[in-house]
Amino acid sequence: MSRNNLIVETLVVGQMAANCYIVRDGSVAVVIDPGDDGQYIIDTLQKYSLTLKAIVATHGHFDHIMAAYELQISLGLPFLMGKGDEFLLKNMRASANHYLHITTDPPPTVTKTLADGDIITVGAQKLSVIAVPGHTPGSIALVSNEWIIVGDVLFSGGAVGRTDFSYSDKEQLMISIQKIRSYPEDYILYPGHGEKTTIGDISQLFV
Known part of the structure; x- marks a missing residue:
């Protein structure tokens, strides 16, 4: 496949320092994982x-979604997520209050x-969607010809997403990691938190 011209801007947002990605081709963009700080994203x-x-x-x-409602309402945008994770939206406000003691906007539609x-x-x-369940049932990754945005599947240094939730599945997560590792070693991985890495660097940790 030919290389593309997509540019990735990384914004670290919210108390949990989540990576929000603005992916753009020229003047057209999508925003991925707007976890908080909606005005910062809009600016x-x-x-x-x-x-x-x-x-x-x-x-x-x-x-990863606390600013999605603000963006959706302010800009009139569609909100897309992996099939199987819709139930988590119902828990968004309660989870934010439990972990961060904050009151959030409603979840996006x-x-x-x-x-x-x-x-x-x-x-x-174009970005291709691949299903990478395990951390959550509906986790997805977004694949270009040079990089993959992987969410909380895995992180720089070899850490992997939590699987201690009632809906998580460690075996599925390991299968998802192997799916990601099947791409070329020079592909950049953009995780949900922390620094970017490459498939080559990660693969050395999963021998």
């Missing part, structure tokens, strides 16, 4: 004169659920 879009087309969540945990093999168009470029 960044305006800074680059970007037209936002959609909001996408890699999974339904509150620290799901416009479309995404499944393995779906395509998200960003300008003239």
